[in-house]
Amino acid sequence: MNNSTYKGMLGTLEQEIMDTLWARGGMSGRAVHEHIQKSRPVAITTVLTVMERLRKKGLLKKAKSDGVFIYETSKTRDEFARTLSSRLFKDVLDISTGSATACFVDALAEVDPDELKRLDLLIKKKKKELETKG
Numbered sequence: 424m425n426n427s428t429y430k431g432m433l434g435t436l437e438q439e440i441m442d443t444l445w446a447r448g449g450m451s452g453r454a455v456h457e458h459i460q461k462s463r464p465v466a467i468t469t470v471l472t473v474m475e476r477l478r479k480k481g482l483l484k485k486a487k488s489d490g491v492f493i494y495e496t497s498k499t500r501d502e503f504a505r506t507l508s509s510r511l512f513k514d515v516l517d518i519s520t521g522s523a524t525a526c527f528v529d530a531l532a533e534v535d536p537d538e539l540k541r542l543d544l545l546i547k548k549k550k551k552e553l554e555t556k557g
Contacts, residue, residue: 432507432511434473436459436465436469436470436473437473437476437477439459439462440455440459440470440473440474440477440483441477441482441496441503443455443458443459444483444494444495444496445496445499445500448495449493449494449495450493450494450495451491451492451493451494452467452470452471452474452492452494453467455470455474455494456470456471474494478494481497482496482497482498482503483495483496483497484496484497512527528542
């Protein structure tokens with residue numbers, strides 16, 4: 424998943440923090456700040472405030488280690504993408520199921536035509552699950 428996949432779902436600094444922690448694993452707030460500071464100026468207090476907000480949203484975990492708080496993501500990048508995709512797709516389906524499905528298939532074909540085969544298999548699998556339940 425690249426940054427554009429969740430662009431608009433997180434603020435710029437939130438994205439930078441999440442990307443840093445996904446790439447590097449658990450880090451202190453100061454270490455995250457130092458990493459981001461290499462690409463653009465930002466106050467450490469701003470980074471720490473945003474990290475704490477991400478923790479309150481359930482996207483980060485923190486634990487004390489040797490007197491320093493270490494932050495890490497609560498979900499992998501793929502888990503996060505799946506959660507966001509699911510929420511977004513359900514919201515779109517609430518508006519118009521037919522149009523949303525057609526747009527999704529068109530977008531998938533444009534981005535990765537091989538994924539259409541996987542989608543077909545997932546649909547068949549889900550149909551079998553539903554048949555055995557009903």
